[in-house]
Amino acid sequence: MTAAGIETNNREKILEVQNLRTSFFTEDGEVRAVDDVSFNVYKGRTLGIVGESGCGKSVTSLSIMRLIPMPPGRIVSGEIIYKGQDLLKLNFAQMRSIRGNEISMIFQEPMTSLNPVFTVGNQICEAIALHQKLPRRQVRDKAIEMLQLVKIPSPEKRVDDYPHQLSGGMRQRVMIAMALSCNPQILIADEPSTALDVTIQAQILDLLKELQDKVGMGLILITHDLGVVAEVADEVIVMYAGRVVEHGSVRQIYSNPKMPYTMGLLNSIPTLSRDPTGKIKKKRLETIPGIVPSLLNLPIGCRFQDRCTYVVDECRRVEPELREVPSNKQSDKLDMTGFSHLIRCVRDV
Amino acid sequence: MSMNEPAVNADILLSVRNMVKRFPIMGGILSKEVASVKAVSDVSFDIRRGETLGLVGESGCGKSTLGRCILRLIQPTSGTIVFRGQDITSIDHAELRKLRRNMQIIFQDPYASLNPRMTVEDILGEPLDIHKLCRNKRERKERILRLLDLCGLRRESIARYPHEFSGGQRQRICIARALAVEPEFIVCDEPVSALDVSIQAQIINLMQDLQKELSLTYLFIAHDLKVVEHISTRVAVMYLGKIVELATAEDLYREPKHPYTRALLSAIPIPDPTYQKERIILRGDVPSPINPPEGCFFHPRCPIAQDNCKIHRPELRNLSSNEGIAHIVSCHYPG
Numbered sequence: 166m167t168a169a170g171i172e173t174n175n176r177e178k179i180l181e182v183q184n185l186r187t188s189f190f191t192e193d194g195e196v197r198a199v200d201d202v203s204f205n206v207y208k209g210r211t212l213g214i215v216g217e218s219g220c221g222k223s224v225t226s227l228s229i230m231r232l233i234p235m236p237p238g239r240i241v242s243g244e245i246i247y248k249g250q251d252l253l254k255l256n257f258a259q260m261r262s263i264r265g266n267e268i269s270m271i272f273q274e275p276m277t278s279l280n281p282v283f284t285v286g287n288q289i290c291e292a293i294a295l296h297q298k299l300p301r302r303q304v305r306d307k308a309i310e311m312l313q314l315v316k317i318p319s320p321e322k323r324v325d326d327y328p329h330q331l332s333g334g335m336r337q338r339v340m341i342a343m344a345l346s347c348n349p350q351i352l353i354a355d356e357p358s359t360a361l362d363v364t365i366q367a368q369i370l371d372l373l374k375e376l377q378d379k380v381g382m383g384l385i386l387i388t389h390d391l392g393v394v395a396e397v398a399d400e401v402i403v404m405y406a407g408r409v410v411e412h413g414s415v416r417q418i419y420s421n422p423k424m425p426y427t428m429g430l431l432n433s434i435p436t437l438s439r440d441p442t443g444k445i446k447k448k449r450l451e452t453i454p455g456i457v458p459s460l461l462n463l464p465i466g467c468r469f470q471d472r473c474t475y476v477v478d479e480c481r482r483v484e485p486e487l488r489e490v491p492s493n494k495q496s497d498k499l500d501m502t503g504f505s506h507l508i509r510c511v512r513d514v
Numbered sequence: 515m516s517m518n519e520p521a522v523n524a525d526i527l528l529s530v531r532n533m534v535k536r537f538p539i540m541g542g543i544l545s546k547e548v549a550s551v552k553a554v555s556d557v558s559f560d561i562r563r564g565e566t567l568g569l570v571g572e573s574g575c576g577k578s579t580l581g582r583c584i585l586r587l588i589q590p591t592s593g594t595i596v597f598r599g600q601d602i603t604s605i606d607h608a609e610l611r612k613l614r615r616n617m618q619i620i621f622q623d624p625y626a627s628l629n630p631r632m633t634v635e636d637i638l639g640e641p642l643d644i645h646k647l648c649r650n651k652r653e654r655k656e657r658i659l660r661l662l663d664l665c666g667l668r669r670e671s672i673a674r675y676p677h678e679f680s681g682g683q684r685q686r687i688c689i690a691r692a693l694a695v696e697p698e699f700i701v702c703d704e705p706v707s708a709l710d711v712s713i714q715a716q717i718i719n720l721m722q723d724l725q726k727e728l729s730l731t732y733l734f735i736a737h738d739l740k741v742v743e744h745i746s747t748r749v750a751v752m753y754l755g756k757i758v759e760l761a762t763a764e765d766l767y768r769e770p771k772h773p774y775t776r777a778l779l780s781a782i783p784i785p786d787p788t789y790q791k792e793r794i795i796l797r798g799d800v801p802s803p804i805n806p807p808e809g810c811f812f813h814p815r816c817p818i819a820q821d822n823c824k825i826h827r828p829e830l831r832n833l834s835s836n837e838g839i840a841h842i843v844s845c846h847y848p849g
Contacts, residue, residue, distance in 0.1 A: 217710035218681075318798075332799045333573075362572035362737065364796045367781035371795060389711065392783030415787040433715035434785060435744035437767060449722070450715040450744065456680050 176503070179350050179383050180206035180229070180268075185243035187221075187228045190236065196460045198224040198238075200407040204400075206351055206383040213398030213415070214387045215430075219457055220404040222387045226353045229385075230270055231260050247351075266296040269344040273356035275336035279328040285312075285339045286324030289346055296347045311342040315372060334365035338372070345376060352377075353385045358393060370397055391434060395419055400504050403427050406458055406468040409487060413506035423490055424508045425473045429453040467510070475512050485511045527699060527731050528561040528584065533593030535576070535583050539804065551803050553579040554590070555755040558830075561699070566725065566732040568746030568763065570739055570778070572800055576755040577735045581701045584733065585617055586610060597699070615645050618692035622704035624684035628676040634662070634687060635672045641694040657694075664727075665690040666720060682713035689720065699731045706741060718745060739782055743767050751775045754803055754811040757830065761841040771833055771841065771848040773816050810846070822846055 187199040199221040206212055214222045227233050228240050231252065245252040247268065252260065272278045280288060289308040293299065299307065305324070312320035315338040328336055337357065344352055354373065358366035374397060377384055386397055394401055394415070401418045403411040403426065411424040422428045432451040455472040464470055467480040490506040491514070508514070534555055541548035553576040561567045571577045583590040586602065594603045602613060621627040628637060638658045641647075648654040659669055665686040676684055685705060692700055705721070706714040718741065724730060736742050742749055743763050750760040751774065759772040770776045777794040784791065796815045801807055807814055813823040823846055833848060834841040 217712060334799055362800075363739070363778060363781040364572060365799065366783075367793060367795055370783075371793075390783060391711070391785040395785045395787045396783045419785060419787050430711055431785060433712050435715075435718070435740040437740055437743060437779070437782065437784070450719055452715040452719060453712040454716075456682065456713070 176210065177208040178205050179208050179247070181244070181246040182206075182225075182229065183244045183246070185225065185228055185245065186241040187224050187233060187238060188241050189238045191461075194461050197407050197463075198460065199228060202243075202402075202404075202407075202409050204402055204409075204412070206385060207399075208350075208383050209377065209381045210400065211377065211384040211386055211398045213394035213401045214385065214404060215389060215391060215394050215401065216404035217389060217457060219406075219460070221407040222404050223355055225404075226270065226355050226385060226387055229353065230264055230268065231255075232264075262296070265292055265344075265349075266347045267349055268351045268353065269347070269349040270353040270355065271337070271340045271344045271357050273359050275333055275340050275360065276328075278340060279336060281328055284325050284327055285331070286326075289324075289339070289343045292343055293346050307346065308342075311346045312339070314345070314376070315339070315342045317342075333361055334368060337361060337365075337369055341369075341372065341376070345380065345382075348380065349382055351383045351385065353387070355387045356389070357386070359388065359390065366393075373397070391430060403430070406463065407460060408468060408509060409507075410469065410509045411507065412487070413490075414504040417490075417504065417506040421506075423506070423512070423514045424469075424510045425475050425512070426453070426469050429472075477511070479511050485509050490514055525562050526560045527563045527598060528733075529559070529596045530580075530584060531558045531594045531596075533557045533580070533583060533595070534591045535579055535588065536591045549804050552755050552806060553803060554583060555806075557593075557752075557755075557757055559750060559757065559760060561731060561733060562747075563698075563731055564725075564729055565747040566734050566745055568742035568749040569733060569735045569752060570737060570742050570749060571752035572737065574800055574803065575752045576803070577752050578703055580752070581619070581703050581733060581735050585614070585619055585701055587619070611644075615695045616697050617699045617701070618695065618697040619701045619703060620685075620688050620692050620705045623708050624681055624688050625676075625708075627688055628684060630676055633673055633675055634658075634667075637676075637687060638662075638691055638694050641691060645695050647695065661690040661694055664693065664724070666716075680713075681709050682716060685709060685717050686720065689717075689724070693724065693728070696728070697730070699733070701733045701735070703735045704737070705734075707736060707738060714741070721745070739778060751778070754800060754806055756811060756844065757842075758812065758845070759841075759843045760830075761834070762839060765834070765839070765841050769841075771843040772812075772845050773818050773847075773849065774812050776849060777817070810844075812845075818847055818849075820847065 183203050185199055185202045189196040189198055202225055204212060214225060216222045229245055233240060240253055286308050289311055290304045293304050293307050309320045309324050312323055317323050317335060317338055358369045361369060388394060398415050401413060401415050402409050405426050411418060411427045418427060422431055433453060435450060453472050458464060458468060466482050466484055470476050470480045487507045487509045490508055535553045536550040537553055538547040539549045557580060569577045579588060582588045584595055594601060635658055638661055639654055642654055642657060648657060658672060662669055662671055667683060667686050706717050709717060725732060734742065734745055746763045749763050749766045750757050753774050759775045770779055777796045780794045794817060798815055801814060809825050810823040810828055813819040828844045828846050830842050830844045832840045832842050
């Protein structure tokens with residue numbers, strides 16, 4: 166359920182990311198892919214991370230999983246607190262017992278993230294056998310049970326199929342089954358529906374929501390599709406060039422965006438005329454001029470300055486800090502989720 | 515207008531009749547044809563001068579194959595294609611080459627469709643050389659520079675290589691290349707789906723500006739229904755190699771008649787968290803085009819299928835009461 170006001174106070178924090186910085190050290194210099202990113206993940210809630218390619222959203226999720234290729238990458242600073250311990254301080258063995266077990270991940274490409282030479286059952290069993298001490302017979306039963314959970318028809322037969330025998334949507338279901346097989350506390354879904362067709366995407370998003378209600382995990386949904394985020398997320402982070410530029414509840418971000426980048430993104434999507442939001446059909450799409458700056462060569466001041474229509478001199482001098490949007494009685498009434506609305510912009514709002 | 519006779523209307527730039535494309539599947543020790551993929555089965559439609567016909571459908575529905583068959587980049591198995599009053603279904607290579615001056619294509623992936631070893635000048639100059647459109651080097655260069663201006667690229671770009679550009683800029687180069695020979699008709703095969711949202715809007719606006727300025731006609735193939743509504747005059751929906759609905763963009767999005775179109779439209783995520791809508795979730799996946807189901811191709815996934823649908827394949831029929839504006843649907847029980 167999105168924006169259910171009553172639950173405000175009993176949110177249970179399960180993951181805390183603080184001032185995360187991840188850089189890649191290349192021949193041309195340091196690329197700060199994720200630069201000072203902080204957020205929390207709550208039990209049973211969905212955090213959406215949106216942004217365009219190269220904004221650092223995937224690197225953020227890989228940092229949580231400690232899957233950043235090192236070298237050239239390195240998590241430079243920050244803390245990722247899970248169950249009272251900092252994931253960044255764990256050794257490899259300790260991390261392995263968490264990864265795929267308590268925090269798991271599904272990737273964008275269901276075609277490439279499954280091993281083509283093993284049956285899907287075999288691949289699901291691998292995760293279960295690794296993390297749970299179950300007799301062999303039961304491991305297979307558990308795999309079938311997982312396939313049933315993600316609604317794959319005749320799971321006892323499908324468990325012996327190879328990935329190429331399944332369609333894209335079915336493969337993504339297998340990935341979800343695998344990720345959920347050890348009852349994780351947190352599921353990171355990196356563009357889980359991007360490679361899929363709309364009708365299949367709807368099935369997968371529905372499934373994720375249903376499973377979240379059933380299992381109660383915290384979900385981090387990474388996507389570039391603002392429509393998907395609006396439907397699934399409770400809380401949203403908008404990233405630009407490695408920085409969080411706007412952060413708030415899904416209603417705050419969509420009904421009351423304050424950062425010019427978020428406003429531009431929302432305006433540049435064509436709207437359907439049959440939906441209430443798109444009654445007036447736009448003749449021309451609004452665009453954000455220019456392109457994302459290179460992370461090797463960032464401007465001084467706000468990173469969005471060259472593409473911003475509201476740019477003032479101050480934007481070119483200092484980079485604005487993330488600050489809270491002064492509360493407005495009217496919008497507060499609409500939004501009772503208790504998420505504060507943060508923006509990185511000097512504009513008077 | 516009968517759908518079986520090629521139209522002899524001056525307004526019509528391209529008409530496709532009963533196009534079929536089957537890809538054989540070879541098997542056995544003698545490599546005989548054991549089955550075939552029916553990528554496009556019996557498709558007919560017209561494209562009018564200056565319009566944009568949107569073609570939507572899920573992956574594997576045959577929309578790209580159809581686009582390529584029209585340009586004869588793939589030879590259709592049967593059917594006729596009439597372009598500017600000329601039957602181009604079986605013309606030879608030399609003639610085909612001449613024809614390509616008038617019909618061009620823009621591909622989905624701007625990373626794969628530009629040769630990394632050629633500079634922008636080479637890329638844009640090649641079609642000019644092939645069709646011998648420039649008398650001398652100076653004229654050639656001027657023309658290339660004009661193309662860069664037209665597509666919103668800097669003039670300095672002329673000496674650069676594709677890897678020096680971002681995705682959106684590369685797609686601009688692809689558009690410039692298609693425009694180099696001053697075509698009348700462009701097949702746009704998912705031209706914006708590989709691009710980021712903010713860049714997508716830039717390219718869509720560019721394509722619309724160019725259409726107005728150069729009176730182009732587009733066949734716009736895409737799976738993003740929002741983009742297609744925005745850019746198209748009329749829209750055709752394909753499912754498993756067949757057109758299941760064709761109408762003006764306005765009619766199709768406001769009053770979709772085919773249950774598949776309705777499900778597609780309801781599945782689009784809307785960027786408004788306050789909006790509660792009824793979503794039709796389709797069961798299962800698209801069936802294999804090797805063994806399409808009996809009767810209506812859509813019946814195994816259709817939420818309103820009746821027994822009749824399992825036996826009889828519905829024909830395309832016009833449901834519009836409005837003379838001249840057709841709304842064609844193939845369904846026994848249109849909504």
